[in-house]
Amino acid sequence: MTTKQEPLNSGYGARTTAREVLGNRRLDGALAVVTGGYAGVGLETTRALAAAGATVVVPARTPDKARAALAGLERVELEHLDLSEPASIDAFAARFLASGRPLHMLVNNAGIMATPLVRDSRGFESQLATNHLGHFHLTARLWPALRKAHGARVVSLSSRGHRRASIDFEDPHFERRPYDKWIAYGQSKTANALFALALDARGEPQRIRAFSVHPGAIMTELVRWMSDEELHAIRSASAADFYKNTEQGAATSIWCATSPQLEGLGGVYCEGVDIAQAVPADFPEQRGVRPWAMDPDLAERLWTKSEAWTGVTLTE
Structure with a gap:
């Protein structure tokens, strides 16, 4: 089944918070992994899930920083993980699988934005390597735990930046073209x-459904590589009410x-706590999902390339 890329009219909106999405619903007994779950939108995602009773594993590249951010939260476990290092991903996944626990929610939240040109140990450009390939590798390694949940969801943070x-x-x-x-x-x-x-x-046949999410425009640590001029331009071009806080930013995740509301659905790009509208390539507004980000042929081509780049496939 292919879920239609069109809004459900969920009843929520851009200003809805993560806690409002959950309401009185409890997640006792559920287990989640939230990458980057110790800062910005990720931290609020961790807080909301844990407050509803879920156990949340937060893998972090900088455990000391994460430990301070997560202090006082119940049902939160801190782990080490560097998404740019395949060996680190393998080690984290091996430790998790050894625990024998099912994984009900995997939130691929961590990421970097607009960095200078940096290559990982394989020579891969760092934004594609960290934001996509690291999470591709991690998800594949955790696949047995997702299957074990008999009903799991994988949420990957995309962005309106996909329109670029x-x-x-x-x-x-960027081995031949100029880096931008x-x-x-x-x-x-x-x-x-x-x-x-x-x-x-x-x-879907394994009862594992996947979604991508634009959390909204939020001033978090993601902007650390932006110049003062770039930040000023963004603020000047946007109305004051354009930005969300982290509680609102975590809502769609x-x-x-x-x-x-999403039972039986998957494979769609979401924003504003709803499935996003499919829009043409030249759509003048920033909302919506462009054709190249919802093309199943491109998705399969990328999957094949990602397997080749990482040497990782889904395991039983």
């Missing part, structure tokens, strides 16, 4: 959306991870 670029399959890592940090970011966010589409097609 599709996937350049001829030169995805915003094109690289847009490519990685399109990859997040296509990953959810391809993952959902594979997961929480909705995709937990809401009964």
Whole structure:
């Protein structure tokens, strides 16, 4: 089944908070992994899930920083993980699988934005490597635990930035074309959306559904690589009410991870606590999802390339 990329009219909106999405619903006994779950939108995602009774595992590249941010939260477990290092992903996944626990929610929240050109140990451009390939690798390694849940959801944070670029399959890592940090970011966010589409097609028979999410415009640590001029331009071009706080920014992730409204659905890009509208490539507004981020053929092509790049496939 292919879920239509059109709004459900969920009854929520851009200003809805994560706690409002959950309401009185309890998640006791559920287990979640939230990458980057110790800062910004990720931290609020962790807080909301834990407050509703879920156990939340937060894998962090900087455990000391994460420990301070998560202090006092119940049912939160801290782990080490560097999404840019395949060996670190394998080690984290091995530890998790050894616990024998099912994984009900995987929120691929961590990411970087508009960084200078950096390559990982494999020579891969860092934004595509971290935002997409790291989470592709992690999800594949955790697949047995997702299957064990007998009903799981995988939520990957994309962005409205996907509108900047599709996937350049001829030169995805900027080995020949000039590096543009915003094109690289847009490519990685399109990859997040296509990953959810391809993952959902594979997961539906196993009762594993996947979604991609634009959390909204939020001033978090993601902007640390932006210049003062870029930040000023963004603030000047946007109305004051354009920005969300982190509680509002986490709402769509929480909705995709937990809401009964999405039962039996998957493989769609969501924003504003609803399924986003499909829009044409030249759509003048920033909302909606562009054609290249919901193309099943591109999703399958990216999946095949991602397997080759990482050497990782879904395991039983």
